[in-house]
Amino acid sequence: xxxxxxxxxxxxxxxxxxxxxxxxxxxxxxxxxxxxxxxxxxxxxxxxxxxxxxxxxxxxxxxxxxxxxxxxxxxxxxxxxxxxxxxxxxxxxxxxxxxxxxxxxxxxxxxxxxxxxxxxxxx
Amino acid sequence: xxxxxxxxxxxxxxxxxxxxxxxxxxxxxxxxxxxxxxxxxxxxxxxxxxxxxxxxxxxxxxxxxxxxxxxxxxxxxxxxxxxxxxxxxxxxxxxxxxxxxxxxxxxxxxxxxxxxxxxxxxxxxxxxxxxxxxxxxxxxxxxxxxxxxxxxxxxxxxxxxxxxxxxxxxxxxxx
Numbered sequence: 001x002x003x004x005x006x007x008x009x010x011x012x013x014x015x016x017x018x019x020x021x022x023x024x025x026x027x028x029x030x031x032x033x034x035x036x037x038x039x040x041x042x043x044x045x046x047x048x049x050x051x052x053x054x055x056x057x058x059x060x061x062x063x064x065x066x067x068x069x070x071x072x073x074x075x076x077x078x079x080x081x082x083x084x085x086x087x088x089x090x091x092x093x094x095x096x097x098x099x100x101x102x103x104x105x106x107x108x109x110x111x112x113x114x115x116x117x118x119x120x121x122x123x
Numbered sequence: 124x125x126x127x128x129x130x131x132x133x134x135x136x137x138x139x140x141x142x143x144x145x146x147x148x149x150x151x152x153x154x155x156x157x158x159x160x161x162x163x164x165x166x167x168x169x170x171x172x173x174x175x176x177x178x179x180x181x182x183x184x185x186x187x188x189x190x191x192x193x194x195x196x197x198x199x200x201x202x203x204x205x206x207x208x209x210x211x212x213x214x215x216x217x218x219x220x221x222x223x224x225x226x227x228x229x230x231x232x233x234x235x236x237x238x239x240x241x242x243x244x245x246x247x248x249x250x251x252x253x254x255x256x257x258x259x260x261x262x263x264x265x266x267x268x269x270x271x272x273x274x275x276x277x278x279x280x281x282x283x284x285x286x287x288x289x290x291x292x293x294x295x296x297x298x
Binding site: 093 | 125210212215228
């Protein structure tokens with residue numbers, strides 16, 4: 001599908017970008033609320049609610065860890081957003097990781113989830 | 124899903140602003156780009172436009188014959204949001220009706236989850252209606268629900284996306 005080729009960002013990455021942007025606007029203007037579109041505001045609220053990682057280092061680590069596994073951008077972001085706890089859940093969230101020709105066995109997926117769960121603990 | 128895209132747009136600078144040179148002109152172009160970006164709101168291909176992230180290049184200006192304005196091709200990177208059929212995402216409930224539930228996800232205001240696509244759940248009427256299943260899992264206003272997008276539609280006139288969702292699948296439902 002088309003979406004497999006686009007560069008995607010996880011909610012937590014977007015949160016950092018939009019928050020920084022919002023801060024810049026606050027510094028530049030007396031009235032930052034009127035400077036941003038509805039789309040921006042709704043998106044900011046959304047990513048703040050649905051980011052599993054808040055710390056910039058943690059966010060970077062998530063991207064780094066997931067990038068070690070041969071995942072399409074879209075797959076990487078869905079996993080980083082939903083944080084499945086088991087291999088079964090990961091496959092349910094991103095069925096394409098188990099489709100024909102992909103290299104991921106359950107062990108590799110298990111390792112990936114374990115590495116991710118370690119980041120959360122030390123946030 | 125949030126996307127990072129590279130786009131090329133034409134930014135039009137009115138002739139009055141053209142006395143400026145160098146940095147002032149570049150600033151006028153950037154300001155205009157940001158305004159255009161904000162007004163554009165969304166397209167079918169890229170989804171909703173959120174924010175310009177980097178200005179990559181500004182091409183040579185071309186004078187428009189009748190107005191004297193100058194058109195600059197600008198290449199930039201930006202953040203957009205679009206939802207896709209088959210995508211599993213988390214959304215927030217904002218309206219509960221007898222036949223289904225409406226959810227929002229970022230700038231997408233209307234994702235519809237029909238009662239037929241959550242067959243475990245039953246409508247429970249009342250002042251604060253909800254959907255609930257046998258295991259007492261509740262779908263009510265402001266609750267986050269993990270769902271699968273089974274269809275999307277772009278409405279050109281309103282510049283809005285709508286979607287239809289389902290809970291028929293493992294690990295879906297209230298978060």
